[in-house]
Amino acid sequence: MKMDRSKKEADANGGTKIGRAAGAKPESYLPIQAEVVDIDVESSNTYLLSLRPMDEEDELVAVNYSPGQFLMVSVFGLGECPISIASSPTREPLQICVREAGKITQGIMAARVGDVLGIRGPFGNGFPVGSMRGKNVLIAGGGSGFATLRSLINYIADDRRDFRDVTVVYGVRTSQDLYFTSEYGSWQAAKIEVGITVDMMDASWKGNVGLVTSLLADLDPVPGTAALCGPPMMIRAVARDLLGRGFIEPEIYISLERHMKCGVGKCEHCTMGRYHVCTNGPIFSYDVVGDLI
Amino acid sequence: MTGTSAFFLRREDLVPLLEELAETLEVVAPVLVEGEAAFATWRGGALALDCENPLASPMEFFLPKKEVLFRYVQYSGRYTFSEDPPRARLIFGMRPCDLQALKVIDGIFGADLPDLPYAGRRRSTIIVALNCTSPGEGCFCRSMGSGPGAEGGYDLLLTDLGRGYLVEPGSPAGVYILRAHQRHFEEADPEDLREKERLLALAGEEIIKRGPSLNPEKIREAIDGVDWEEAGRRCLACGGCSLVCPVCHCFSVLDQGVPDGERLRCRDTCILSGFSRMTSGANPRPALGERLRHWYLDKFVYIPEKTGLFGCVGCGRCSRVCLGEVDRWSLFKEAAE
Numbered sequence: 022m023k024m025d026r027s028k029k030e031a032d033a034n035g036g037t038k039i040g041r042a043a044g045a046k047p048e049s050y051l052p053i054q055a056e057v058v059d060i061d062v063e064s065s066n067t068y069l070l071s072l073r074p075m076d077e078e079d080e081l082v083a084v085n086y087s088p089g090q091f092l093m094v095s096v097f098g099l100g101e102c103p104i105s106i107a108s109s110p111t112r113e114p115l116q117i118c119v120r121e122a123g124k125i126t127q128g129i130m131a132a133r134v135g136d137v138l139g140i141r142g143p144f145g146n147g148f149p150v151g152s153m154r155g156k157n158v159l160i161a162g163g164g165s166g167f168a169t170l171r172s173l174i175n176y177i178a179d180d181r182r183d184f185r186d187v188t189v190v191y192g193v194r195t196s197q198d199l200y201f202t203s204e205y206g207s208w209q210a211a212k213i214e215v216g217i218t219v220d221m222m223d224a225s226w227k228g229n230v231g232l233v234t235s236l237l238a239d240l241d242p243v244p245g246t247a248a249l250c251g252p253p254m255m256i257r258a259v260a261r262d263l264l265g266r267g268f269i270e271p272e273i274y275i276s277l278e279r280h281m282k283c284g285v286g287k288c289e290h291c292t293m294g295r296y297h298v299c300t301n302g303p304i305f306s307y308d309v310v311g312d313l314i
Numbered sequence: 315m316t317g318t319s320a321f322f323l324r325r326e327d328l329v330p331l332l333e334e335l336a337e338t339l340e341v342v343a344p345v346l347v348e349g350e351a352a353f354a355t356w357r358g359g360a361l362a363l364d365c366e367n368p369l370a371s372p373m374e375f376f377l378p379k380k381e382v383l384f385r386y387v388q389y390s391g392r393y394t395f396s397e398d399p400p401r402a403r404l405i406f407g408m409r410p411c412d413l414q415a416l417k418v419i420d421g422i423f424g425a426d427l428p429d430l431p432y433a434g435r436r437r438s439t440i441i442v443a444l445n446c447t448s449p450g451e452g453c454f455c456r457s458m459g460s461g462p463g464a465e466g467g468y469d470l471l472l473t474d475l476g477r478g479y480l481v482e483p484g485s486p487a488g489v490y491i492l493r494a495h496q497r498h499f500e501e502a503d504p505e506d507l508r509e510k511e512r513l514l515a516l517a518g519e520e521i522i523k524r525g526p527s528l529n530p531e532k533i534r535e536a537i538d539g540v541d542w543e544e545a546g547r548r549c550l551a552c553g554g555c556s557l558v559c560p561v562c563h564c565f566s567v568l569d570q571g572v573p574d575g576e577r578l579r580c581r582d583t584c585i586l587s588g589f590s591r592m593t594s595g596a597n598p599r600p601a602l603g604e605r606l607r608h609w610y611l612d613k614f615v616y617i618p619e620k621t622g623l624f625g626c627v628g629c630g631r632c633s634r635v636c637l638g639e640v641d642r643w644s645l646f647k648e649a650a651e
Contacts, residue, residue: 049430050383050567050577051395075392097386097393098572102593123593137391253596280592282567282582285427289564289584292608293598295616300426 050283052095052139053079057132058114063200066121067165068130069107071114072138082140083115087147088172089248089276089304092117093284095139096128103281103299104129106143107168109175118168118200144284145303148173148248148274156245157186159268161233161259163251164198167191169276169303170250171201178211188214188242192233192255195219196226216240234262244268248304250276253314260307270308277303277310320502321481323472327498328479332356334495335404339440342375343406344368356406363474366450367409369631371560375405376416376435377423379557379581383431388573400434406442411453411629413443413467414460415560421621422563431579440487443468447513449521452630457528460627462517463510473510480506530624533646534614537607540645546603549585549640555632556583561613561625564589584608606640 059071074082086106094117095101102125108116119129132138150173158177162170170189177184189208193199196219205215216236218229229236233255244267249256260273279291279298286300293313296302323331332341336356343356344363351365353372362368384397416436423432446455446462455461464471469488473480480502483489492499556562566582569575582589585605591597599605617625626642633641 049397050579051397054393097388097577098569098575100569101567101577126593135391137393139393278592279598280590282565285429287423287429287563288566288582289612290566290582290590292584292590292612292616294611295619 050141052093052101052141053082054137055079055082055115055140057134057136057138060132060134063118064198067118067198067200069116069118069200070129070132070138071108071116072140073114074140075137082143083113084110086110086115086143088150088176089147089169090143090145091169091284091303092140092142093144093281094119094125094129095141096125096132097139099125099128101139101141101282102126103144103284105169105172105276105303107171109172109179111176111179118165118171120165142284144299146301148276148304149246150176153177153246153248154183155185156272157243158184158188158245159242159247159263160187160189161237161247161249161251161255162189162191163233163255164193165200166250166252166276166278167193167200170248171204173248174208174213175204178208178213181211181213185245186214186243187212188216188240190216190218190233190236190240190259192218192220192236192251195221195223196228197223214240232258234258237262237266242266246272246274248274248276256314260311264307270311271306273307274304275307275310275314277305277314279303320507321492321499322475322478322502322506323481323499324478328361329358331495331498332361332406333358335491338402340401340403341406342372342403353405353407361407363407363444364448367411367446367453367629367631369558369634371412371415371558371629371631372405372408373412373415373419373560375403375439376419376432377563377565377581381431381579383567383577383579385576386571386574397431400431400438402438403435404440404442407444408441408468409444409446409629410461410464411446411455411458411627412560413441413464414455414458414623414627415629416441417467418561418617418621418623418625418627419563421623422617425621440470440491441468442470442472442488443484445471445473445510445514447474447517449517450630451524452633453521453628454528454630455628456518456521458530458624458626458628462521463514473513475506475509475513480510528642528646530614530626533610533642536646537610537614540607540610542603542607543601544603545606545640545645546601549602549606549638551585551587551602551605552637553583553585554635554637555609555641556585557581558631558635560627560629560631561617584612610642610645 054075055072058073061069063069091103091105093101094104104117107118222230277298281291282288284299286297291298341356344351346362351362351368384395386393423429443464468484471482564582565579613625
């Protein structure tokens with residue numbers, strides 16, 4: 022039952038071209054408290070943290086979100102920063118994937134099982150999973166941008182027959198930087214084509230070396246809808262490649278990263294032209310932001 | 315006493331009225347602070363009403379430059395939080411341009427996902443506005459449609475008629491004040507209302523006489539024609555314009571204290587170089603010229619799209635403080651009529 026409700030929530034939340042925060046209630050800036058219940062090491066500088074809201078009344082936060090949405094995560098004393106949700110609402114627990122970048126992410130990564138973090142959200146529009154149904158889906162990630170795409174991939178894997186051909190391409194610097202390696206097999210088992218590439222060869226790597234676009238040449242995805250997240254250079258290259266393959270701009274969705282302080286469209290740190298990445302995004306279609314990235 | 319009529323308050327009755335109001339509310343009013351008019355908690359004594367609108371706008375009492383969002387106290391790894399309730403407050407002497415700024419901020423902080431600290435203060439603040447019968451030198455409220463006379467958004471509206479004030483209620487709270495303190499008020503003479511219109515018309519003409527007005531539509535069109543790179547070279551990136559602008563509302567959030575402490579919200583400005591910089595170092599608006607352009611686009615294009623109101627209210631404060639000659643007069647000379 023939980024899955025059905027989450028699916029409906031996610032479909033209803035995501036997808037508006039210029040959406041607004043979905044699950045967020047009018048609220049103060051008070052976070053809810055969430056306990057760290059598990060920590061996985063994804064790479065040398067990246068942890069996957071599983072969180073459980075501590076108060077019963079906050080439990081819905083752990084399932085009421087869409088792939089592509091984010092949380093404002095607090096370490097009290099260090100501050101708050103936006104972190105995308107890495108889990109799918111179809112599966113508990115709620116997970117965030119944190120890469121060491123500044124003092125707050127360092128603080129999050131210093132947390133041990135049983136420690137408490139603050140969370141607010143979920144914020145942002147999320148991927149338009151409702152309108153992705155029935156279509157071919159191409160998912161392209163680069164570096165740490167893959168965390169938010171993992172939410173979408175698992176969401177699709179859990180409802181696989183609602184989607185047509187699904188292809189995942191993922192590029193990182195070295196094989197040590199690959200996230201979620203234990204899950205690729207389950208995605209392939211769900212008939213999701215998975216292509217991985219690295220920039221730099223090393224002794225342990227037997228796979229592809231090159232840019233994400235080289236995977237596209239190999240896998241030749243059928244036009245449909247696309248979800249992209251990664252460095253701007255990679256986004257531009259992949260989007261250009263997809264447009265050349267017959268994908269159309271309104272069907273190429275990009276998850277953007279910006280500095281944020283509030284998550285609710287007030288502090289103005291994340292503005293990109295007329296848009297607030299926190300409330301109008303973080304997912305934008307290429308026809309809207311193509312010339313802004 | 316009815317809600318729609320106008321009243322007259324004798325000049326010598328103003329301070330006794332405020333004294334009565336100050337018994338139950340914090341009264342904020344323009345007073346002289348080290349020789350400069352400023353909005354501050356009024357503790358009796360003289361008001362600074364014959365000065366130009368203070369450089370620091372009364373928006374400070376809705377969105378303070380620094381405020382505690384909440385306090386956190388840790389006990390064996392768990393936290394308890396506390397927030398301060400908003401204070402019951404009356405702001406006296408708020409000008410029409412600042413009232414307009416409040417309407418713009420209502421459209422941003424009061425809409426969609428309301429900002430609760432703001433909404434709380436908004437609800438617990440009574441506004442006694444003062445029409446501008448002697449506008450300041452850099453004012454261009456007339457071009458922005460925000461003055462010199464106020465249109466709505468106040469609980470009580472005063473107009474200085476010389477021998478006293480015309481008082482008009484604009485809300486049930488305003489009517490309540492008139493009733494509760496009725497011994498200070500008498501029915502206004504129809505001539506007082508005509509006098510108000512005459513004074514406001516004079517003030518409007520005065521603003522036109524002082525200099526060209528800036529048509530916001532023309533500024534909007536002119537933004538693309540400005541050499542922003544060159545403007546960026548003149549701008550000192552001091553952020554002074556944002557600090558005095560009653561519509562500017564960028565903020566930053568930071569924690570102070572471990573394991574117990576406060577989460578603070580402080581004013582910030584998109585003019586500063588680090589404003590949009592991400593931890594990775596990537597900066598979407600690295601050039602000062604780009605940030606200046608964004609500042610103007612926000613006020614003349616984006617905020618109007620969002621709220622239906624211009625993000626500039628014509629108070630002229632940014633020009634009063636700009637040292638780099640990147641204020642609207644310098645940038646949009648050609649848009650002047």
